[in-house]
Amino acid sequence: MYRTPASNRLHIGIFGKRNTGKSSLINAVTGQDTAIVSEVAGTTTDPVYKAMEILPIGPCMLIDTAGIDDAGVLGEERIKRTLVVLRKTDLGLIVVSPDTRIDNFELELIKTFQSKKLPFLFVINKCELEGEVAQNYLDQNKLPFIKISAKTKQGIAEFKTKLMEMAPGHWSPVPLLGDIINAKDVIILVCPIDSAMPQGRLILPQVQMMRDCLDNNALALVAKETELLDCLKALKKKPQLVITDSQVLEDVRDMLPEDIPLTSFSTVFARHKGDLNAYIQGVYALENLKDGDEILIAEACTHHVQPEDIGRTKIPTWLLNYTKKDLHYEVTAGGDFPEDLSRYKLIISCGGCMVNRGEIMHRIQKAKIASVAITNYGILMAYLSGILERVVAPFKGGVVKLDLEFDKVPRK
Ligand code: SF4
Structure with a gap:
């Protein structure tokens, strides 16, 4: 995980006025499950990027926008900085306290999230304290929120689950093949054609795997299990990887020499979409x-x-x-x-x-x-x-x- 590139991390932009507990929220979310692998601090008013491992979500980039609401920062400058962060944000969090009055600062953020079609969530931190000003506003305006306490850890597990649900569909911290294959590698994809297959086309996981091979400049060869041996014979050297449909896993295993790495489409996706x-x-x-x-x-x-x-x-x-x-x-x-x-x-x-x-x-x-x-x-x-x-x-x-x-x- 330590070498997960920034581009493969879920970028979570954390916004909020001072004293709403943005930093304590980050600490509570990451807790002992967290490994800080890099920190690029700017000036006190610049956003701070923290590459972190948040279990069970995976590698994330938290963007702490500390300072963006500074009274000393002129409106235009603040908007400029906010937009820079939003360009990189997959998911936005607006942190408030129970007694926070939602004003132009938050309303501008909501407008921008909505115009960019970015998922966002209000986090009412310090829910151990009295006050319902923020919640009343969010309830009345039907804005999504969750109540947590960074101090007592109340609601933190639900908050992490919510983050996973909100993550955009295209996002995954784990590539299909990109981290285990190299350019010019020969990858054989074994795709049986049986009665369960749709007429005249391949199924989505097979197509995605081919595309991923192409994206990684690898050579994708496609064969049915019945032609796998011919495919191997046609090659001058052994393939770097064979990926097969699970339905013919045992057949392929029996045909394939032990020294040729073998996996299945479903194992690739189990890792990409789930927790292997x-x-x-x-x-x-x-x-x-x-x-x-x-x-x-x-x-x-x-x-x-x-x-x-x-x-x-x-x-x-x-x-x-x-x-x-x-x-x-x-x-x-x-x-x-x-x-x-x-x-x-x-x-x-x-x-x-x-x-x-x-x-x-x-x-x-x-x-x-x-x-x-x-x-x-x-x-x-x-x-x-x-x-x-x-x-x-x-x-x-x-x-x-x-x-x-x-x-x-x-x-x-
Ligand atoms: S693997 Fe799951 S999501 Fe995909 S077709 Fe089957 S039931 Fe549907």
């Missing part, structure tokens, strides 16, 4: 399942259900074969995700190809708060095939540190 470490830890819950345990299959969209649907048919069959237990399943789709997760022993999330990282991370965070194991389709399939370690190995040198403790729980 949480999924790896979560999949071990399979070893402790008992008869009658409830499993939640969480699908992020309401796709057309196929006869051999992975969530409804294949996974229950695989788990019955693996665990030999009588497990009970609940399937949710689209925006439905249960508020109360306590009855589940394991949550199995889909790949989330149709939703943004914020949505998936929100689910992972809720599972963590409820102490319920969570994994996803791709990681589960790799685990059941006995090749989880191999498919996550290509990411060891990536921007996310992997907790690879495969020997902790013996597989059956």
Whole structure:
């Protein structure tokens, strides 16, 4: 994470009048989970950029706009500085105290956020104090806010979850492949064409992966599993990476020499959109399942259900074969995700190809708060095939540190 470039960080602009507790808010949010990796301080009135790791959001760039509301700063100058920060902001926070009177300072910010279509949130800090001036105004004007106390830490966990939900859809701190491949690398993409594939086109994750190879000046070769060996023979040297659809993971594993790095589309996306470490830890819950345990299959969209649907048919069959237990399943789709997760022993999330990282991370965070194991389709399939370690190995040198403790729980 320490080498996450600034461009891959979620830029959070923090605005607010003096004495609303912007700095204490930053400290409370980052807490012990935070590693300050760089700090570029300007003058006392210039914004301060802090590259930080905020768990579970990931690498962020906090822009502390201390001084922008200084009485001594002329209006024009203040606007100029604010606009410079806003140019880099993915998400804006306006910090107020319970007794803050919302005036032109905040109203101008709201106007600018809205004109730039930037998500923003009022943070009523110091909620341990008396006063409802700010909240009354925000309620009346239907402006989004959250109440927290940087001092007592009240509301901080909810605040972090809110930040993840608000993060723009395009934002992810983890690239698809950019941190693990190099220019001129040969990447083979194995794309089976079966009855589940749409007519005449590829599916979104495959297309995104090809585009990412091109963006990173790598050479993307596409083949079905049936032509994989021909593809390897046609190459003068071994490919740097093979990425396969999980449905043919075992076939590809059997064909591919051990020294060729192998992963799956769903593993790439599990890391890009979710928390690969949480999924790896979560999949071990399979070893402790008992008869009658409830499993939640969480699908992020309401796709057309196929006869051999992975969530409804294949996974229950695989788990019955693996665990030999009588497990009970609940399937949710689209925006439905249960508020109360306590009855589940394991949550199995889909790949989330149709939703943004914020949505998936929100689910992972809720599972963590409820102490319920969570994994996803791709990681589960790799685990059941006995090749989880191999498919996550290509990411060891990536921007996310992997907790690879495969020997902790013996597989059956
Ligand atoms: S992986 Fe999830 S989001 Fe993508 S099509 Fe399947 S259910 Fe929908």
